[in-house]
Amino acid sequence: MSARTVLQEADITRALTRIAHEILESNRGADGLVLLGIPTRGVTLAERLGPIIESISQQPIAVGSLDVTLFRDDLAQHPTRAPKRTDIPEGGIDGKTVVLVDDVLFSGRSIRAALDALGSIGRPSVVRLAILVDRGHRELPIRPDFVGKNIPSARSERVNVRLHELDGTDEVTIEA
Amino acid sequence: MRHLLDTRTLDHATAVRVLDVAEDMADTQSRQVKKLPTLLGKTVVNLFFEDSTRTRISFEAAAKRLSADVINFAAKGSSVSKGESLKDTAQTLQAMGADAVVVRHSASGAPQTLATSGWISAGVVNAGDGTHEHPTQALLDAFTIRKRRYGADSRGKDLSGLRVVIVGDVLHSRVARSNVWLLSTLGAEVTLVTPPTLVPQNVSQWPVRVLFDLEQALAEGPDAVMMLRIQAERMHAAYFPNEREYTRLWGLDALRVERLPEQTIIMHPGPMNRGLEISTEAADSPRSTVLEQVANGVSVRMAVLYLLLAGERDAREGVQ
Numbered sequence: 382m383s384a385r386t387v388l389q390e391a392d393i394t395r396a397l398t399r400i401a402h403e404i405l406e407s408n409r410g411a412d413g414l415v416l417l418g419i420p421t422r423g424v425t426l427a428e429r430l431g432p433i434i435e436s437i438s439q440q441p442i443a444v445g446s447l448d449v450t451l452f453r454d455d456l457a458q459h460p461t462r463a464p465k466r467t468d469i470p471e472g473g474i475d476g477k478t479v480v481l482v483d484d485v486l487f488s489g490r491s492i493r494a495a496l497d498a499l500g501s502i503g504r505p506s507v508v509r510l511a512i513l514v515d516r517g518h519r520e521l522p523i524r525p526d527f528v529g530k531n532i533p534s535a536r537s538e539r540v541n542v543r544l545h546e547l548d549g550t551d552e553v554t555i556e557a
Numbered sequence: 558m559r560h561l562l563d564t565r566t567l568d569h570a571t572a573v574r575v576l577d578v579a580e581d582m583a584d585t586q587s588r589q590v591k592k593l594p595t596l597l598g599k600t601v602v603n604l605f606f607e608d609s610t611r612t613r614i615s616f617e618a619a620a621k622r623l624s625a626d627v628i629n630f631a632a633k634g635s636s637v638s639k640g641e642s643l644k645d646t647a648q649t650l651q652a653m654g655a656d657a658v659v660v661r662h663s664a665s666g667a668p669q670t671l672a673t674s675g676w677i678s679a680g681v682v683n684a685g686d687g688t689h690e691h692p693t694q695a696l697l698d699a700f701t702i703r704k705r706r707y708g709a710d711s712r713g714k715d716l717s718g719l720r721v722v723i724v725g726d727v728l729h730s731r732v733a734r735s736n737v738w739l740l741s742t743l744g745a746e747v748t749l750v751t752p753p754t755l756v757p758q759n760v761s762q763w764p765v766r767v768l769f770d771l772e773q774a775l776a777e778g779p780d781a782v783m784m785l786r787i788q789a790e791r792m793h794a795a796y797f798p799n800e801r802e803y804t805r806l807w808g809l810d811a812l813r814v815e816r817l818p819e820q821t822i823i824m825h826p827g828p829m830n831r832g833l834e835i836s837t838e839a840a841d842s843p844r845s846t847v848l849e850q851v852a853n854g855v856s857v858r859m860a861v862l863y864l865l866l867a868g869e870r871d872a873r874e875g876v877q
Contacts (some may be wrong), residue, residue, distance in 0.1 A: 451585065451595045451623075451863075461868030463574065464581040466712075498839075501590035 384541070387532055388553035393482055393513065393544075396529030397426070400511050401433040403527050407509070408478050411438035415505070417447040419495055420465035423483035423542045426513055430482060443470035447481070447502075449494035469502055476490045479505040480527075485544040486512040489523035516540050558864040560672045560681040563690040564739035569715065572742055577712050578698050578749060579853070579860035585795045586622070586856060596625040599656040604646070605684070606632040606662045611827055611851065612694075616659045619858035625866070627681050628653070646678055651677040658682070664730075665689035680865040688729050688791070694826055695735035697857040699743055701846050703780050704853065705822050717744035724807060725785030725834050728755040732826045733785055737763050750774045752807060754796040757831050763798070764802055772806050777818060782817070783824040784809050784835045800833055811838035822846050 388396070408414055411434060418427030424446040431444035450464040452457075481495050492510060499508065511527040516534040532555065534540060539556040543549075558571065603613050613629065620627045629651070637646060643662075648659060657680045660668045662874040665687030672681040674871060685691040702719065703711045723738055727733045727749050740747050741764040748766045749756075760767055768774050776784070787803065797803045804810070809823065816834075817823075823835075823845045831837050840847060 398655055448581070449580075451593045455597065456867045457869060459869055464578060464579065464863075467584060497594065501585070501588050501593070503589060 382497050384554040384556045386552050386554050387485045388530060390551035393443040393529070393551050393553070396513060397400060397430055398433055400529060401409065401430055401437060404430075404480055404509070404511065405434060405438055411435075411440040411442060413477045413506075414444045415470060415472075415474055415479045416476075416511075417445050417469075417479055417481055417495075417499075419481060420446055421485040422449050422542050422544055422547065423481075425546045426484060426511075427482040428546075430511070431531065443472060443477075445470040447495055447498055449491055449498050450496040452494035454490060456510060458520070467498070467502075473503050474499065474505045475503040476506050478507045478509065480509045480511050482511045484513050484524050484544075485524075486510075486515045486528075487518055487540075489521070490517045492523050493521050514540055558575070558861075559678075560667050560668075561692050561819055561861055561865065562681065562683045564692045564735045564742070565690070567692070567739065567742065568669055569742055571701070572696070572739060573713065573715055575696055575704060575857070575860050575864060578863060579696070579700050580712055581858040582863070583853070583856040583874045586852075588829065591622055592624060593622060594624050596623040596866055599625040600628065600654055600864065601625045601657045601866075602628045602630055602650050602655040602679075603684075604630045604650065604658050604660045606637065606660075607685065608633075608740050609661055609685070611854070612661065612691075615851070615854045616682075616693075616730070616858050616862075617665060618855045619862055622855070623859055623862060625656075625862065628655070643670065644674070647674075647676040651679065655679045657862060659684045661685045663687055668729055674710060682861060682865065685731055687725070687731065689731055689733070690735045691731040691737075691741070691859060692735050693854070693858055694732050696828060697850055697854040698732075698736055698783065698824060698826070699739055700727075700853050700857050701786070701824065701850050702740075702745075704849070705846060706780070707732040715743040716740060719745045719781070720748065720777070720779040721781045721783060722748045722750055722779045722785045723744050723785065724750045724771060724809070725775070726755045726787055726792075726796075727751045727785065728757050729788050730785045736783065737765055741765070745831075748774055748777075748779070750807065752797050752803070770811070778818040779821060781822045781824055782809065783826075784829075784839075786826065787834050788832055804833055808834055808836065809839045810836045814839045814842060816860075818845075819844075824850060824877075826850070 416427040418424030433441045445468045448465040448467045509526040512525040513529040514529045541554045659682045661684040668683035
């Protein structure tokens with residue numbers, strides 16, 4: 382198993398700070414922003430992004446989580462997955478700018494499920510997608526709006542995102 | 558999970574998992590759109606050989622909220638009343654492509670037979686068999702107790718240290734049996750209060766304490782009091798002199814409710830015989846969870862159907 386590190390702690394922090402600036406720029410400020418992380422590591426990333434955006438904009442940002450398990454189209458191909466918690470911030474998502482946050486963008490199927498899940502909760506005026514790592518191999522017409530890093534990968538390779546809060550270390554590695 | 562036949566063989570981890578998934582399902586039921594696409598394309602058959610309103614519509618609601626197709630099959634007025642055997646009925650359902658069969662039958666063990674006979678490949682959920690078990694009722698009762706106790710922090714918790722009193726006709730009650738096994742697996746202390754004529758024979762092997770005196774059990778200030786329905790349809794002998802005497806000794810009247818500690822909840826699986834085992838004051842008091850139990854029933858049954866049907870199915874055993 383050869384694993385090479387493609388992002389280190391400082392790279393991840395830098396990427397998140399840049400994404401925070403880009404989100405504020407595209408939204409023209411922090412008004413109506415809601416960050417929703419997709420479990421598991423997307424939630425951690427959203428919880429990091431929130432305070433960064435707050436410190437830049439000096440405005441409170443709503444951060445929550447959106448579980449997509451019950452909306453997936455590949456449930457029958459895997460052992461039963463346990464759903465995770467969905468936590469929509471007070472104020473809901475109607476008319477807001479929702480930024481979905483996830484660690485890795487691969488086939489795009491989680492994001493499709495996330496869009497369906499959003500539809501059952503409310504109607505945001507805009508939905509954007511922030512991703513730490515885009516590894517390619519999309520199977521659906523879905524593209525990210527904010528990307529930490531593009532990492533070209535082979536379909537057979539594994540991209541691992543590890544974050545302090547859950548794994549004790551901050552790194553992104555790619556495994557053959 | 559391949560089938561849900563009883564709570565006796567349900568281990569602690571699985572039981573907590575079902576309750577946790579039910580929490581997630583309950584959360585989705587407060588959304589604008591309550592329907593989930595999760596079981597799109599699956600077929601759930603409600604096979605009811607015995608009368609039931611709430612269990613059947615609860616399963617139906619659960620399956621529909623998950624986008625499964627629901628076929629209701631009631632024995633009355635069907636081919637069963639023309640003498641069709643369980644085997645033939647089951648094989649008919651198999652041929653129609655049922656992915657799950659929710660079965661209620663007056664014979665204890667009928668769901669077990671369906672699940673293990675090799676007649677069908679569908680997952681089997683026991684919705685009440687004879688005087689044996691009614692596992693989803695026990696799961697929703699446990700869910701209700703946990704939710705009242707821990708609120709939003711319920712996930713991952715069991716019922717350790719909680720004391721539950723089950724009152725009434727234990728002999729004929731599959732709800733009581735399922736609750737005894739599940740609640741004790743989850744760490745609760747279960748006390749049965751029942752007329753001496755309605756104590757099951759093998760009760761000494763159950764993880765419970767048996768009392769005959771309701772006053773004594775209530776004086777201990779339990780966390781939950783579960784009143785069982787007097788099942789007139791199963792009473793083929795005189796188990797107690799008359800209804801008034803039963804109510805006086807084992808009914809939950811206003812006076813008994815008043816003496817309970819504030820946090821004690823009152824449960825009833827329904828349908829209630831108001832004025833017999835439970836008074837209107839008790840049934841309608843804020844500590845009564847009767848309607849919560851109905852709402853939680855849908856979430857718990859969604860969780861069970863999800864765990865049975867959503868994942869990769871293990872090799873379809875037993876069907877040639």
